[in-house]
Amino acid sequence: MAANMNVSAAVNATLVNVDVLIIGAGAAGLTAAYDLKRSSDNSFRILEASSVIGGRLKKMPTGFADFPIDIGGEWIHDEPTVLENITGVEVEVETIPYVDSYVEWEDGEWYSYGYYTEDYKFVNYTWFDLFNDYMAPDVLDHVDFDCQVEFIDWSTIPVEVSCSDGLRYFTANHVIVTVPMSVLQSDDIYFEPALPVETQVAIDKYDFMSGMKVFMKYGERFYREAFEFASDYPYDEDWINGSSRYFYSATFGQDTDLNILGSFSVGDTYEPFVNLTNEQIFASINTQLDSVYEGQASEYFVEGYVQDWNDQPYIRGSYTHLDETPDEWDAIEELRLPLEDRIFFAGEAIPPYTYQFGNVHGAAYSGRAAAEKIMDLLGQADADLDASISRTKSGEALEHSEKTHGSPSLSSSSRRTFVSHPVVSFCLTMFASYLV
Ligand SMILES: Cc1cc2nc3c(=O)[nH]c(=O)nc-3n(C[C@H](O)[C@H](O)[C@H](O)COP(=O)(O)OP(=O)(O)OC[C@H]3O[C@@H](n4cnc5c(N)ncnc54)[C@H](O)[C@@H]3O)c2cc1C
Numbered sequence: 001m002a003a004n005m006n007v008s009a010a011v012n013a014t015l016v017n018v019d020v021l022i023i024g025a026g027a028a029g030l031t032a033a034y035d036l037k038r039s040s041d042n043s044f045r046i047l048e049a050s051s052v053i054g055g056r057l058k059k060m061p062t063g064f065a066d067f068p069i070d071i072g073g074e075w076i077h078d079e080p081t082v083l084e085n086i087t088g089v090e091v092e093v094e095t096i097p098y099v100d101s102y103v104e105w106e107d108g109e110w111y112s113y114g115y116y117t118e119d120y121k122f123v124n125y126t127w128f129d130l131f132n133d134y135m136a137p138d139v140l141d142h143v144d145f146d147c148q149v150e151f152i153d154w155s156t157i158p159v160e161v162s163c164s165d166g167l168r169y170f171t172a173n174h175v176i177v178t179v180p181m182s183v184l185q186s187d188d189i190y191f192e193p194a195l196p197v198e199t200q201v202a203i204d205k206y207d208f209m210s211g212m213k214v215f216m217k218y219g220e221r222f223y224r225e226a227f228e229f230a231s232d233y234p235y236d237e238d239w240i241n242g243s244s245r246y247f248y249s250a251t252f253g254q255d256t257d258l259n260i261l262g263s264f265s266v267g268d269t270y271e272p273f274v275n276l277t278n279e280q281i282f283a284s285i286n287t288q289l290d291s292v293y294e295g296q297a298s299e300y301f302v303e304g305y306v307q308d309w310n311d312q313p314y315i316r317g318s319y320t321h322l323d324e325t326p327d328e329w330d331a332i333e334e335l336r337l338p339l340e341d342r343i344f345f346a347g348e349a350i351p352p353y354t355y356q357f358g359n360v361h362g363a364a365y366s367g368r369a370a371a372e373k374i375m376d377l378l379g380q381a382d383a384d385l386d387a388s389i390s391r392t393k394s395g396e397a398l399e400h401s402e403k404t405h406g407s408p409s410l411s412s413s414s415r416r417t418f419v420s421h422p423v424v425s426f427c428l429t430m431f432a433s434y435l436v
Contacts (some may be wrong), residue, residue, distance in 0.1 A: 026055025211318025
């Protein structure tokens with residue numbers, strides 16, 4: 001055993017041996033666990049650094065609104081059938097189509113962006129609820145909470161893993177790593193031996209963008225359904241570098257009399273909020289809105305709620321962004337490759353199909369793809385799982401990579417254009433820009 005795995009030296013230390021370890025209990029980790037549970041007899045544990053499941057799926061605490069609000073992943077960037085594809089069972093929840101035409105305030109006028117998306121939103125339900133209601137019950141007793149993995153020794157079989165409390169040690173033949181890219185880019189997890197150069201280069205290609213959601217409650221509805229401010233963008237290429245501050249009516253489709261305006265500041269548009277108190281953030285947003293709505297934001301403001309994703313110690317931002325160049329996109333393919341069939345990477349940054357990048361369902365399917373490869377290795381693959389990985393939205397699918405690390409890349413012709421935006425993931429239709 002490696003020095004860090006000196007279990008006998010630690011008083012009250014535990015050593016657990018399983019077939020599969022899953023690191024992270026977000027959408028990817030929960031789906032991997034759920035599939036292992038449903039389709040195999042393999043033993044597994046989920047090691048989660050925080051004290052809750054969900055990761056970037058989180059619900060607003062009760063008291064602010066009379067309907068549930070996702071303060072992390074919120075839109076369904078696919079057909080609603082994706083919910084049943086993820087859970088593998090009939091899902092009885094209501095969803096509503098969300099067609100957004102991206103209106104922007106520029107030089108005193110409203111302009112259409114010229115882009116349309118076709119998404120869905122939950123009605124009286126959330127992404128967090130889906131994983132909590134349909135998947136967590138099957139896997140919760142396999143989760144080790146408050147277990148921040150700090151060491152992975154994959155030089156041996158089984159792989160050895162330890163948590164930062166120095167009390168919990170694990171061994172497994174296969175490890176699925178689903179932590180956010182921000183964590184992989186830091187020194188939080190020490191790999192022994194170090195990750196291969198190709199893997200590290202791929203990890204470093206990603207931008208993990210800042211992100212904050214702010215919900216503002218008003219006594220009157222004075223704002224339009226969804227909009228942005230051209231002035232929020234430090235660069236002309238805001239969509240190319242992934243930055244955006246998007247305002248939207250959070251009550252869309254909900255049975256409520258409340259007026260709640262959501263906003264999501266990602267990338268550069270997060271910066272103006274750094275070091276501000278919540279009250280200063282509310283004032284800043286109201287000042288911005290007042291400039292268009294003639295003082296009504298300040299006049300009708302009741303209260304606000306801030307979810308700063310940069311502040312979350314095991315997340316540290318919103319989601320990943322890659323420039324749209326073949327060289328950058330290679331990172332996804334590289335990270336799909338298992339290391340010696342021992343270490344498997346999964347998560348929103350590594351979806352099985354590139355157009356699912358940065359999404360909840362892409363993260364879930366990446367966990368499924370990793371679990372499936374492992375079940376293959378252990379002789380327990382379930383063909384149905386593979387078939388359920390969604391192809392509902394049009395777009396070229398990248399084949400699942402069954403290659404091991406270092407195999408040739410898929411051709412760049414199989415890639416699909418991706419525009420990073422809170423509610424833009426696919427299916428963009430461009431029209432001429434016009435005043436609205
Ligand atoms: C504000 C915001 C808005 C979004 N909007 C949408 C949307 O509208 N639609 C959509 O589809 N997607 C959206 N997304 C993206 C979506 O939420 C994510 O892609 C998805 O939830 C990521 O899941 P994951 O499992 O890959 O990672 P995570 O959810 O980040 O899970 C990783 C887990 O690993 C844990 N962890 C970290 N370090 C360690 C460690 N050392 N040891 C053990 N555990 C560790 C973390 O605590 C976390 O629980 C949004 C994200 C954000 C933040």
